[in-house]
Amino acid sequence: MNRDQKKQSTGEPDLKRRAFLQVSLAASGALIVGVGWSGLAMAGEGAGQTWAPNLYVRIQPDGRVVIVSKNPEAGQGVKTAFPMVVAEHLEVDWKNVEVEQAPLDDRYGRQAIGGSRGTPDGWDDLRIAGAGALFLLKQTAALQWTVGVDELTAQAGVISHPPSGRSAPFADFLDGAAEMPVPEVSMLKLKTRPEQFGLLGKFVPGVDNPAIIHGKPLFGCDVRRDRMLYAQYVKCPSAGGKVRSANLDAIAKQNGITHAFVVEGSDNLSGLAPGVAIVGNTWWAVNAARDALEVDWQIVQSDSSGEYANAAARLAAEAGETQRHDGDVEKALEAADTVVEASYYYPFVSHANLEPQVATALYHESGKLEMWAPSQNPRGARRLIAETLDIPPDNIDIQLTRIGGGFGRRLRHDYMVEAAWIARVVKRPVQLQWTREDDMKNGFSRPAAWHHFKAGLGSDGRMSAFDHHFVTFGRDGSTVSGASLSPGHYPAGLVPNFRLRQSLIECNVRTGPWRSPGHSAYCWAYQSFFDEVALAAERDQLAFRLDLLSKAYGEPPLDLERTAGTLHKAAEAAGWGRDPGANRGLGMAFHFDHGSFVSHVAQVKADGNRVKVEKVWSGVDCGPVINLSGARNQVEGAIVDALSTAQLELTFDGGAIEQSNFHDYMLATIDQAPEVEVHFIQSDFPPMGLGEPPIAPATPAIANAVFAATGVRIREQPWRRANIVI
Amino acid sequence: MSKVTLKVNGEERMVEVTSETPLLWALRDTLNLVGTKYGCGIGLCGSCTVLLDGEPVRSCTMPAEGLEGMEITTIEGFHPEGGHPVQRAWNEEDVAQCGYCQGGQILSAAALLDKNPDPDDQAIDQAMTGNICRCGTYPRIRKAVKLAAHYKAEQGGES
Ligand code: FES
Ligand code: FES
Numbered sequence: 069m070n071r072d073q074k075k076q077s078t079g080e081p082d083l084k085r086r087a088f089l090q091v092s093l094a095a096s097g098a099l100i101v102g103v104g105w106s107g108l109a110m111a112g113e114g115a116g117q118t119w120a121p122n123l124y125v126r127i128q129p130d131g132r133v134v135i136v137s138k139n140p141e142a143g144q145g146v147k148t149a150f151p152m153v154v155a156e157h158l159e160v161d162w163k164n165v166e167v168e169q170a171p172l173d174d175r176y177g178r179q180a181i182g183g184s185r186g187t188p189d190g191w192d193d194l195r196i197a198g199a200g201a202l203f204l205l206k207q208t209a210a211l212q213w214t215v216g217v218d219e220l221t222a223q224a225g226v227i228s229h230p231p232s233g234r235s236a237p238f239a240d241f242l243d244g245a246a247e248m249p250v251p252e253v254s255m256l257k258l259k260t261r262p263e264q265f266g267l268l269g270k271f272v273p274g275v276d277n278p279a280i281i282h283g284k285p286l287f288g289c290d291v292r293r294d295r296m297l298y299a300q301y302v303k304c305p306s307a308g309g310k311v312r313s314a315n316l317d318a319i320a321k322q323n324g325i326t327h328a329f330v331v332e333g334s335d336n337l338s339g340l341a342p343g344v345a346i347v348g349n350t351w352w353a354v355n356a357a358r359d360a361l362e363v364d365w366q367i368v369q370s371d372s373s374g375e376y377a378n379a380a381a382r383l384a385a386e387a388g389e390t391q392r393h394d395g396d397v398e399k400a401l402e403a404a405d406t407v408v409e410a411s412y413y414y415p416f417v418s419h420a421n422l423e424p425q426v427a428t429a430l431y432h433e434s435g436k437l438e439m440w441a442p443s444q445n446p447r448g449a450r451r452l453i454a455e456t457l458d459i460p461p462d463n464i465d466i467q468l469t470r471i472g473g474g475f476g477r478r479l480r481h482d483y484m485v486e487a488a489w490i491a492r493v494v495k496r497p498v499q500l501q502w503t504r505e506d507d508m509k510n511g512f513s514r515p516a517a518w519h520h521f522k523a524g525l526g527s528d529g530r531m532s533a534f535d536h537h538f539v540t541f542g543r544d545g546s547t548v549s550g551a552s553l554s555p556g557h558y559p560a561g562l563v564p565n566f567r568l569r570q571s572l573i574e575c576n577v578r579t580g581p582w583r584s585p586g587h588s589a590y591c592w593a594y595q596s597f598f599d600e601v602a603l604a605a606e607r608d609q610l611a612f613r614l615d616l617l618s619k620a621y622g623e624p625p626l627d628l629e630r631t632a633g634t635l636h637k638a639a640e641a642a643g644w645g646r647d648p649g650a651n652r653g654l655g656m657a658f659h660f661d662h663g664s665f666v667s668h669v670a671q672v673k674a675d676g677n678r679v680k681v682e683k684v685w686s687g688v689d690c691g692p693v694i695n696l697s698g699a700r701n702q703v704e705g706a707i708v709d710a711l712s713t714a715q716l717e718l719t720f721d722g723g724a725i726e727q728s729n730f731h732d733y734m735l736a737t738i739d740q741a742p743e744v745e746v747h748f749i750q751s752d753f754p755p756m757g758l759g760e761p762p763i764a765p766a767t768p769a770i771a772n773a774v775f776a777a778t779g780v781r782i783r784e785q786p787w788r789r790a791n792i793v794i
Numbered sequence: 795m796s797k798v799t800l801k802v803n804g805e806e807r808m809v810e811v812t813s814e815t816p817l818l819w820a821l822r823d824t825l826n827l828v829g830t831k832y833g834c835g836i837g838l839c840g841s842c843t844v845l846l847d848g849e850p851v852r853s854c855t856m857p858a859e860g861l862e863g864m865e866i867t868t869i870e871g872f873h874p875e876g877g878h879p880v881q882r883a884w885n886e887e888d889v890a891q892c893g894y895c896q897g898g899q900i901l902s903a904a905a906l907l908d909k910n911p912d913p914d915d916q917a918i919d920q921a922m923t924g925n926i927c928r929c930g931t932y933p934r935i936r937k938a939v940k941l942a943a944h945y946k947a948e949q950g951g952e953s
Contacts, residue, residue: 143893273888282872287831287894289832290828292826298823350823351819352811352819356812422831422833422892424832424833473892504836704930704932704934705891708927709930729836730838734838738923738925738932739923
């Protein structure tokens with residue numbers, strides 16, 4: 069365990085930052101509680117400025133408690149989980165809690181989905197807000213009843229004084245609490261351990277469920293404004309292409325069309341690309357008019373999958389650039405009893421959110437821009453829009469709609485800046501709704517890569533050397549977005565002799581972070597290769613992996629104990645070592661990313677080259693679980709996502725993505741989904757996010773099970789390349 | 795453009811559409827019933843599922859013209875008070891992640907239970923393969939359909 073991990077492990081707030089409570093009384097009589105931070109890190113910037121709370125809890129006189137959810141919700145469950153933390157510490161009944169979605173607002177601090185960071189970032193603020201509010205209410209009650217505060221208890225929104233039998237609802241103390249001196253955070257009782265929890269760790273259904281099951285407006289495409297127009301934005305299929313000319317007059321004459329114009333755009337592949345906007349009274353009218361659109365595109369690049377593969381083959385034979393070298397790999401390989409060698413390849417894949425990109429905008433005469441959109445990082449979107457339209461960020465208001473699937477796609481805001489630009493031209497509310505084809509062809513793909521591995525085995529059955537040549541994508545000498553691999557990634561630090569070399573293929577298409585960026589792709593390569601090495605060593609897969617995790621060389625790349633703990637958990641649940649029966653196989657994998665540790669064991673049944681994933685057992689250590697439902701849902705969904713993605717690929721020709729819709733990029737359907745059994749290790753660490761960590765080890769666990777059942781080692785994705793059909 | 799009278803959620807609604815306009819866009823853009831979602835436009839994802847005389851259909855590939863006289867039920871009109879066993883089960887099993895596909899999933903599940911009150915995994919899989927869930931809520935969909943079947947049986951098959 070390194071120093072940072074140790075510091076976290078106490079579950080106490082980081083003392084370098086100092087938390088403050090702010091309390092006030094609203095005109096409605098509601099008590100408003102917020103939390104702000106200052107401290108060493110911020111002493112320069114924030115000192116002396118008006119302090120603003122970054123979280124609101126409103127306790128209303130009618131007994132309702134309104135908790136503001138500051139982060140966007142994309143299905144990762146934060147809109148339910150965060151308010152649960154507040155409710156737990158405030159001791160209110162969950163059924164009296166209402167959750168309100170915050171708009172983009174600088175007072176809230178970080179408002180983004182990415183890196184599974186929502187949970188660790190929010191944990192302290194949320195606990196302090198809840199516990200702080202309760203502290204003030206209890207102080208007020210103690211004063212009013214002239215009793216000791218230690219004699220008071222609180223439960224379900226009621227404060228009681230057992231010795232006298234008195235009790236009263238929170239509502240009776242709101243005025244008084246607003247006048248109380250705010251406590252130091254060190255005086256608050258913050259819960260850290262599952263055995264202290266009442267609500268936390270329970271299975272709590274999502275707060276938006278009532279709206280979802282009745283089809284109430286929630287999503288970006290559900291926004292409706294008075295006199296709203298609909299738009300599509302047609303870009304060059306070959307990324308970066310520019311418009312030379314378009315038959316705008318013919319388009320403008322089509323039924324129901326109000327505007328057709330060219331947008332010059334910029335070279336920024338993540339910004340406003342050049343294109344043609346078509347705007348009309350209904351989306352369908354726009355869609356029909358688009359059929360008649362003719363554009364003369366100026367193509368600026370012609371990347372193709374064929375060329376990528378040729379370059380990869382050429383580079384594989386070259387030395388590459390050494391990123392890390394521990395010990396002497398070449399010597400150790402020479403000295404090894406056995407050398408195992410294999411290469412793995414995965415293709416580009418799409419985010420394929422079920423809700424295609426959409427944004428609604430209204431540009432006011434005053435220069436104000438209002439926007440409603442699904443975004444994983446609205447502050448980044450605001451910056452991009454402000455720069456592109458050359459307007460002050462303060463003029464831009466962004467309302468966060470529920471996101472119909474994030475997975476990293478909505479960290480890019482091309483659709484939002486397009487909507488903003490179109491809105492300024494048409495001066496009416498306008499909804500830009502991409503088609504599925506637009507979505508697939510203009511995605512920010514997870515980059516492909518080739519991994520060439522060599523492992524040396526000693527007579528003790530342990531890896532003595534690991535040589536890794538990573539062939540990935542770059543532009544101007546650096547990896548493109550989503551294409552990098554940390555030199556510190558395991559098995560670095562788990563073998564005495566280790567080398568990572570990297571080669572870059574020139575890439576001019578759009579790439580980006582895709583759920584658990586990198587990990588969700590390369591974990592499959594590593595953990596499948598470990599399977600091969602264990603077999604060569606004639607060792608049991610579990611024993612081989614536990615052995616690998618038993619000793620670090622220098623700084624460990626991950627917490628060995630916690631990782632091994634999840635592996636034990638999954639293996640025990642699956643009954644590792646048993647005979648799964650004819651044509652069946654078990655496979656396993658471990659991983660660590662974004663703060664959480666996950667291992668899976670998968671069982672598959674083979675019928676020739678057709679495999680059915682029957683069941684997956686998961687061992688998960690993400691610290692104490694906040695919402696059992698949300699946490700399990702993330703694990704189940706990630707396993708299905710892994711299974712989908714293992715069957716898919718995007719290919720390029722002439723710089724354009726060749727796939728366009730679900731007929732040639734079909735996601736997994738329900739008949740392919742396995743049963744999933746999740747076991748949580750409630751370790752003594754702060755809670756971490758779970759939107760990403762469960763996906764990486766799912767792919768190799770299933771692939772290793774396929775090998776056990778069929779004898780086919782999958783070294784290329786999509787799996788049909790290995791003639792495996794799911 | 796032609797005028798078409800559709801019977802949506804029990805109400806006669808007049809829409810003015812071109813002959814190719816799919817029901818999906820008549821619902822969303824003309825009638826402002828946005829619960830029915832666009833996902834692919836080619837009948838492959840099921841986000842746009844509505845019930846047509848009780849049968850689940852893909853509204854993105856079905857011209858609105860020609861549906862006159864048929865009962866169209868969208869998710870907004872499907873037991874708006876929330877009493878249907880499928881909706882109850884969907885909430886209790888907490889099926890949704892992002893939720894975008896779920897209106898379509900619910901309508902397909904309800905239609906399945908109308909025909910088969912006690913479906914096993916295979917029957918569920920068969921009836922629900924046309925509804926993609928990108929978030930991968932399939933294990934929960936299976937559980938929720940079974941729970942809904944149980945609730946429905948408790949009510950004596952009435953819903
Ligand atoms: S939108 Fe109709 S099936 Fe996909
Ligand atoms: S819940 Fe997100 S697509 Fe189904």
